[in-house]
Amino acid sequence: MTAAFSTWQFWAILSAVFAALTAIFAKVGIENVNSDFATLIRTVVILLVLAGIVTATGQAQALGTISGKTYTFLILSGLATGASWLCYFRALKLGNAAQVAPIDKLSVVLVAVFGVIFLGERLSTANWLGVALIAAGAVLVAYRA
Structure with missing residues (x-):
């Protein structure tokens, strides 16, 4: 443990x-x-x-x-x-809260983008797919029909 x-x-x-x-x-x-x-x-x-x-x-x-x-x-x-x-x-x-929190978590997407741009980090195709899915998921959870 x-x-x-x-x-x-x-x-x-x-x-x-x-x-x-x-x-x-x-x-x-x-x-x-x-x-x-x-x-x-x-x-x-x-x-x-x-x-x-x-x-x-x-x-x-x-x-x-x-x-x-x-x-x-x-x-x-x-x-x-x-x-x-x-x-x-x-x-x-x-x-x-159920709408605000997912939009706030778009910070995960921004960290990935900023990490690549400013820190020289590298993401694989699978990583970018995950970033795109996080972005899409945050928008879908926050979406109010």
């Missing part, structure tokens, strides 16, 4: 489960609150939990040991995450 904890697949599946729970909990949680304020509350909770984890496990690093490039890209990632969360909560406030 310990070997399973060290695989990317295990953690990716947990990520998907928690992302699904995020949509459900958030949809209920934003019912009577402004979506931006709800995002702030969520962010504070995440900050406190991560601070506790880093402290408890001794994973903190001296800030001077981190390169400027790393800081730049982590800051850009944080800004993108914040923008994503604000947009996601606003979409959840306005729409159904």
Whole structure:
């Protein structure tokens, strides 16, 4: 069982489960609150939990040991995450979770495209077929007849 904890697949599946729970909990949680304020509350909770984890496990690093490039890209990632969360909560406030979440997961398609363009990653024909199916599936699940 310990070997399973060290695989990317295990953690990716947990990520998907928690992302699904995020949509459900958030949809209920934003019912009577402004979506931006709800995002702030969520962010504070995440900050406190991560601070506790880093402290408890001794994973903190001296800030001077981190390169400027790393800081730049982590800051850009944080800004993108914040923008994503604000947009996601606003979409959840306005729409159904079962429709919002699949469109949000078009990020999977965009990561594949951006990975090829910006990171030089290579996808096989089968991989591109999977990307196309994810895109089509997200649109079909979100489609309201």
